[in-house]
Amino acid sequence: MRNIFLILTILISISLMGQKPYSIIKTNSDEHNPLEFIFFDSNLELSRVCTKHKTKEIYYVRPVLGNYALYVYDKDEAIRILNSEEPIDLEGKLESDSQEEIEKITPENIDQKSLEFLERFNKKFKLNVTYTPTEEEMDVIDERMRKTVWNKENIFLLNFYWMEATKRRFNFSWTFRKIKTFNPFYEPEYVDRLGTGTSYYTFLRPPVKKFMSIKWALGLITSKEVMDNVRK
Secondary structure, eight states: HHHHHHHHHHHHHHHHHHSEEEEEEEEEEETGGGGEEEEEETTTTTEEEEEEEESSSSSSESSSSSSSEESSHHHHHHHHHHOSSOOOOTTTTTTSSTHHHHHOOOOOHHHHHHHHHHHHHHHTTTTTOSSSSOOHHHHHHHHHHHHOOOOHHHHHHHHHHHHHHHHHHHOOEEEEEEEEESSSSEEEEEEOTTTTTSSSTTTTOOGGGGGHHHHHTTTOOOOOHHHHHHHH
16 A cells, blocks of 8 residues: 555656646736736846736746746746746747747848748749839839738748848848847847837738838838828
């Protein structure tokens, strides 16, 4: 009887050792009610915030950027995750849209990747353009852009095309911004006139695609002119 009890104890211990002290949830999902939590701590350097459930021993740890957060069930572990730069096992989940594409781009291969992305951009949007389109080609780009579904891949390709076209038009350069998710990666951006890394992801949202124009991105028309053209 003692042997059976010992074996069961060992098996339970092994099972518990294999369990993570947290669960993974989507940020801004119905799984989490922020009104049930209060501020606990933050890490500005890592861009992470931790809140605690008002009545339960549950800590909600999330990076400012990223698709996923953690419910942590131990105070010390929550503090460790909040302040740790060690990788967090998210079971293969991507923390940002197009992360799988973005993290493959490096300063060493970005020129080669640029050629690959242009070929894919032309195929997906049914175009035949370079990164230095004529104004007539820009009109066609706008038309095809608005008729094409904006899924994750197409938004990624559109953003990169606009960045590369902008970079070439104004002789800008590339920089790489660290995306501070649980498992950080680097995203390419073009360096604008102010010396700031910039991309178009903020603007490229499906609900407003009829208001987007490559001419606006390249500084040929104003936002007002884009709106006026849409209303015609």
